[in-house]
Amino acid sequence: MATMSDVARHAGVALSTVSYMLSGDKPVAAATRERIEHAMAELGYRPNAIARSLASRRTRILALHLPEFDVSAGETVFEIVRGAYDRAAERGYLLTVWPIASQRAPQELRDLVGQGHADGVLLVEVALDDPRIDSLQTSGVPFLSVGRTRDPSQLSYVDIDFEATIAQALDTLAASGHRDVMLIGRSRAMEAEGYGPAVRSHEDFARLAQERGFEHREYALEPSPQAGRDLAREVCGSSRRPDAVMAMNDLAVVGFVNELQVMGLDLPADLSVVTVVSSRRTASMTSPSLTAWQAPGEEMGRRAVDGLLDQLADPHAPPTQVLVTCTQYDGGSVEDRRRSP
Known part of the structure; x- marks a missing residue:
């Protein structure tokens, strides 16, 4: 069975670099991350999320909240969730979808992280004046929105242009x-x-x-x-x-x-x-x-997870702000x- 050391040797990087990428404790350059992920795939290496969460005192869990907008046939939303789930798994995290009613979401999402049940939150289907965002910003909970508010200048987001x-x-x-x-x-x-x-x-x-x-x-x-x-x-x-x-x-x-x-x-x-x-x-x-x-729903989901994990690694970094184009x-x-x- 491949180890983290095997991955480091195969990717030609230091063991600590692999550890930083998997834990999210420090940012890792995109090209280096790609080499590590390629090495993991070739060696069949799967991180032990439970062991790593105990070592880092993190849950290794990201919570995704979807409110009750009527988005019938919203295939893009399901693609976002799928892309986010796959990307989280690649980086050693579990993505969970939290079915919280919209009126309770601002408080419960804040408590979810504050009580140690998740490391950060992804918000999908964002309103221009979104009470979830006000609550999370006020409490300092790490989060990233898939969508923009009325004034997104200080917001970390991934959205369609x-x-x-x-x-x-x-x-x-x-x-x-x-x-x-x-x-x-x-x-x-x-x-x-x-x-x-x-x-x-x-x-x-x-x-x-x-x-x-x-x-x-x-x-x-x-x-x-x-x-x-x-x-x-x-x-x-x-x-x-x-x-x-x-x-x-x-x-x-x-x-x-x-x-x-x-x-x-x-x-x-x-x-x-x-x-x-x-x-x-x-x-x-x-x-x-x-x-x-x-x-590009799956791309949005992947980039949202990367942005949130970058924020967890460096809370003082500038906000992630990504607009993606349709094909x-x-x-x-x-x-x-x-x-x-």
Whole structure:
């Protein structure tokens, strides 16, 4: 069975460097960490988390809290959890998901770390004014948020660059000759609750569409196929039909596209449709598949764990602030209208 010393020799580093990386007691350069992880994988080395927690007086446990936002079909959230869990395991930690009701979360998350049940907290589905963050900041509990508050200047976070993603999608539509675009966004209830992606997507879409000279309008829908079907009947049965739709609501856009076809409209000849901060799985649920900007959920989870462990290693380090970009996948749902007569 491989030992820590074997890993150090194989990676060409000092034994103490391996120990620092696994314990999180001191920061380790990314390139060095990669060599150590490669050596661990080749040798089949698995850290003994229990022994290490006793030695370091840490729990080797990270708590992830997910509030009760309605994020139906939120595949990105599950990818974030999966990426965080895998990354934590690679670094010798156990990630646990804590099902705490939202109204109790600020106090209970603080107590969770204060009573020695976890070393730090990852927050997912962050509100612009999030009481969990106020509580953890006040108490000095180590945490990192996957998402940003209204003022994230002093916050450690990993988030999607919504502005860049929406701009890329609008530029793609503009380059294909579209001039009238409609947003299928998240529900008004989610906006009222201050759910960051819902608020940011509406604000960024309106501003960026106007800057590019688009005729534009927005609809805030519940996350359901029926809401999408109803909107298709309302909008596409009228005389003022847009020439493109951008969606940030996976369930609604699937219902929307299916209803278009029931109405006898052709995608994309009659209407181009793209989906942003989505997944390839959702994009493949329609025919043709949708052009999509996929959220890098697993990458976000991995980088969130790294940022939190860096904070545990050096509480005085500058905050981790990472914006990740979505990846474009071209489906068959965008018509090049520059060729139209």
